[in-house]
Amino acid sequence: MAVRIELRENWTLRAEDPDEVPVAIGSSGIPATVPGCVHTDLMAADLIPDPYKGRNETELGWIGRTRWSYTTAFDAADLAAAERVDLECEGLDTVSSVFLNGDPVGQSRNMHRSYRFDLRPALRPDGNELRVEFASPYGYAEALREELGDRPNAYPEPFQFIRKMACNFGWDWGPTLVTSGIWRPIRVHAWNTARLAQVVPQVTVATAHDGSAEGRVLVRVEVERTEAGEDAELTLRAEIAGQVGAVVLPPGVCRTEVEVTVADPRLWWPRGYGDQPLYDLRVTLGSDGAELDSWQRRVGFRTVELDTGVDEGGRRFTIVVNGVPVLVKGANWIPDDCFVTRVGRDRYAERIDQAIAANMNLLRIWGGGRYESEEFYELCDERGVLVWQDFLFACAAYPEESPLAEEVEAEAREAVVRLAPYPSLVLWNGNNENIWGFWDWDWQEPLAGRSWGEGYYLDLLPRIVAEIDPTRPYWPGSPYSGSPDVHPNDPRHANVHIWDVWNEVDYTVYRDYRPRFVSEFGFQAPPAYATLRAALPGEELRPDSPGMLHHQKAIDGNGKLARGLAPHFGDAADFDDWHYLTQVNQARAITLGIEHFRAQWPDCTGSIVWQLNDCWPVTSWAAVDGDGRRKPLWYALRAVYADRLATVQPDGDGLVLVLANDTGREWSATARLARRALDGTVLASTETPFTVPARGAVRVPLPEDVARAGDAAEELVTADTGARRAYWFFAEDRDIAYPKPEYDVRVTPSGDDLRVTVTAQSLLRDLTLFADRLDPGAEADDMLVTLLPGESHTFTVRGGAHLDPQLVVEPPVLRTVNDALRSAEQDGVPA
Incomplete structure (x- = not known):
């Protein structure tokens, strides 16, 4: 027999010291949801x-300093014939003691692993009380x-x-919400003779003697036997395609493999x-x-x-799949919610x-979070999204x-x-x-020779990967140069993080880098207006309002936003x-960086922007905010990560057109290059045929009459190639003589949506439609559109058919850089 009883119902949450908590939970407790956590139950x-919402986070620090218990009951009369009855705990957060009918059956000390406890000594036919007592995470960690x-x-x-999700303790984008609870499924498992304790498929592809491909699946298995099952002969079977x-497996043998x-x-x-x-792979264990x-x-x-071979430029860092080098166009992933059980397949699918x-x-699954649930990797498998998985160590000496x-x-x-089965x-x-921190963050003196994690990264973890799953590469760190003799964040060696931009210098400094691979870089911006309005109900929205500052976790974050804005746009009027x-500005910064990195292919083989998502409503580096709304950065990434x-790009004293082709087909067309006045008048032009090989890039120098401005404040360059038009402005926005934005708008309902066609009568820079300002559920399909006089663009506002057409076509819903800078001038703010 093999029976699994899912323990999902009739759980009760109690504070172990109810008189010491500031809420009236009482000795009888409250209903609890499993999987879940204390915060969501409360x-x-x-x-x-x-x-x-608001600053409520500050009132809840006591939860992480409280001892909690979860209790339920179950019957086991049908399990009397089982040789083993175990409690399977897929995820306990974090430090717990488990009791059955008052008897201790096990302990946990790690959120990131599962546990299995033998229940037989304390099991009754009916009326079994299961109790999981959680110690204070703070108390354990501090001790x-x-x-x-x-x-x-x-x-x-x-x-x-x-060993808990590090960002529970707060980060420069996340709140301090230290959880406890049963966060993954928990069940009773009754079984006889033997069970599959561990299955690891090692999937490889080899070339056969005749030149054809041959797929090999080596399935390594560990089984656990009952005492009675020690003498049993077992059969292991694997089937695929x-x-x-x-x-x-002869009697007593517990390890084997089958290919x-x-x-x-x-x-x-x-x-x-x-x-x-x-391909479906099925492994079965049988006997008699x-x-x-x-x-x-x-x-x-x-x-x-x-x-990671060494060449004349340093050390490469290229992911190669099926023998083909891949240009990585990626983003860093953090837990999508502080309360991770609220993230299921649908939410994973939406983000992916x-x-x-x-x-x-x-x-890239960042190391201060968690190993994600199976649904995440399954969806990436289905959609062809590569996964870079950090082991869970971040920004600390461990x-x-x-x-x-x-x-x-x-x-x-x-x-x-x-995670071995997932090809993604x-x-x-x-x-x-x-490793970077040990070198540069003044750690060595306070460590005074104490361990800091080096043995994990350079010894333990690579041994584990090589032993269990040698089909995948391992790298010691992000960033890491590949050698203890080279600075770990040397841009010419392997992978680099670029954080002087944002923290210290202007984003144009991205152009000073010649990296081999950029695995972190980013620039901040606030979330969508509707996200802020929901998070700060009733509060006046100002950059320095108490609620806005509470939802800005970066040190001097607003100061860095202002200093990053000033060289390009001056000061905002309101x-x-x-x-x-x-x-x-966030979108401009990341666009500039990625365009520069892509222009260096194949020397630079990828970029992973910080970050795709947020775990709550916050001003951060994310492209998708904490309520799942796409910031302008997301639209910029869609453009700059396009296949073509x-x-x-600047090139010495001139300009060069870089054409990047991340497709398997040659790209041949004609580049039409023009230097124009702001009213669209062509001042100089040229046409250049080009051919870009598959997975290649070419550079086309611009002739001097196109590349050199007569009046930097009054001119721009356009490049039309069949891909999205490229622009080059000779001056910063604050110095450009932008005309008053003039345009015609046609607003037409289309089913549940709204089509908004804007026809420019003047240059319109970064035209953006913020539909969420009128309805939190409405969203435009495009942002950051630049139009020359006479050109048109149609936005589709999903779910926007009911919106007031007059409000749709006016600021602050429909915006351009032109009107923002002119409003600053009108308010007396230097632009």
Whole structure:
């Protein structure tokens, strides 16, 4: 027999010291949802306010310092014949003791791994009470910090002393909401003879003697036997694509492997490089003709390598899939909600599809979050989105002593096993910024020789990956140069983070870099207006209002926004202009950076912008805000990550047109280049035929009469190539003699949507329609559109048919840089 009883119902949450908490939870407790967490249960019971609204977060710090318990009951009369009855805990957050009928059956110390506890000694036929007691995460982490000695980190929180989602303790984009709870499914598992304890498929592709491809699936299996099952002969069977392999495990044997080959399998490719065929792999364990256990996943046939060879320019960092170097167009991923059980398949699909619609092909799961749920990787498999997976270490010196060392090893082993089937996962990365931190962040003196995680990144983790899943590459860190003798954030060696831009210098400094691969860089902007309005109900929206400042977690974040805005736009006249211009400035910064990086292909092989998403409503680096709304940056990424890109770049004293072709087909066309007055008049022009090879880039110098302005404030360059038009403005916006924005607008309902056609009578720079200002559910399909006089563009506003046409066509809904800078001048603010 094999029976699983899902424990989802009739849970009760209690505070272990109810008299010491500031809410009336009482000794009888409140109903709890499992999977879930204390915060969401308290919200459901109306005992705490939504921590995402206003400054409510500051009132809830006591939750992470409280001991909690979850209790339920179940019957087990039908399990009397089982040789083993276990409690399967897929995720306990974090430090817990588990009791059955008052007897201790197990403990947990790690949010990032699962646990299995034997229930038989305490099990009754009926009326079993299961109780999971959670210690205070703060109490545990602070006590361990005291025992092992403090170590430096980026924030004054003890997150590196507990194996828990680090960003629970707050980050420069996230609130401090330290959770406890049963965050993944929990169940009773009754079984006989043996079960599949671990299944690891190693999928490879080889070339057969006749030149054809041969897919190989080596399935490595560990089984667990009951005492009675020690003498049983077991049969392991693996089936894929109609091919079957089987082996016999003699009595007492618990480890084996079976290989299945598939002739000429269809290869799995990243999106933009080919299709994503997936094959069902089923593994079964049997004895005496009866099936004891089974395991099933979808796998894909592909090879992946990380080319980090040394050349004359430094050290490469190229992801190679099926022998083809991939231009990475990616974004960093953080947990999509502080309360992770609120993120399911639909929300994963929405975010991943937003990444795909922005022409991305890779998501990097950042090391201060979690290993995501299976649905995330399954969706990436289906859609061809590559996954770079950090091990969970970020921005801190991590102790390598017990008990953390044992937890780290168990967690890493389980993660590599669990994620082995997914072809989208192409890289394991040891940590986020910790090697860099040891070099540059004044860690060495306070560490005084104590461990800081180096042994994890350079020894333990690569050994685990090589042992369990050698089909995937491992890299020690982001950033990391590939050598202990070279600075870990040297742009010419492997992967680099660029954070002097945003923190210290203007974003035009991106052009000073010649990186091989950029795995983090970013620039901030506030979220959508409707997101702010929902998060700050009733509050006056100003950049420096109490609520706005609370939803800005970066150190001196608003100061950096202002300093980043000033060289380009001057000072904003009011909140509406500030909101619009900071969003435009974010989009401009990242566009400039990525265009520069793409112009260096194949020397620079990719960029991963910080960041795709947010976990709550906040001013941050995200392209998609905490309520799932797309900021102008998202539209800029869609343009700059397009398969075919034309960009005008500075080149010495002149200009060059760079044509980047990330497709498998040659791109041949004619470039029409013109220097124009702001009214569109052509002052100089040329036409140049070009051919860009597949997966290539070419540079076309602009003739001097096109590249050199007569009056920088009054002129621009356009480049029409068949890709999105490229523009070059000779002056910063604040110095451009923008005309008053003049245009005609036609507003037409189209079913539930609204079509808004704007015809320019003057130059319109970065025309943007903020439909959410009128209806939080409305959204335009495009932003940041620049039009020359006489040109038209039609926006489709999804769900906008009911909007007031007059309000749609006026600021602050319909905006251009022209009107924002002119309103600043009219208000007496220097532009």
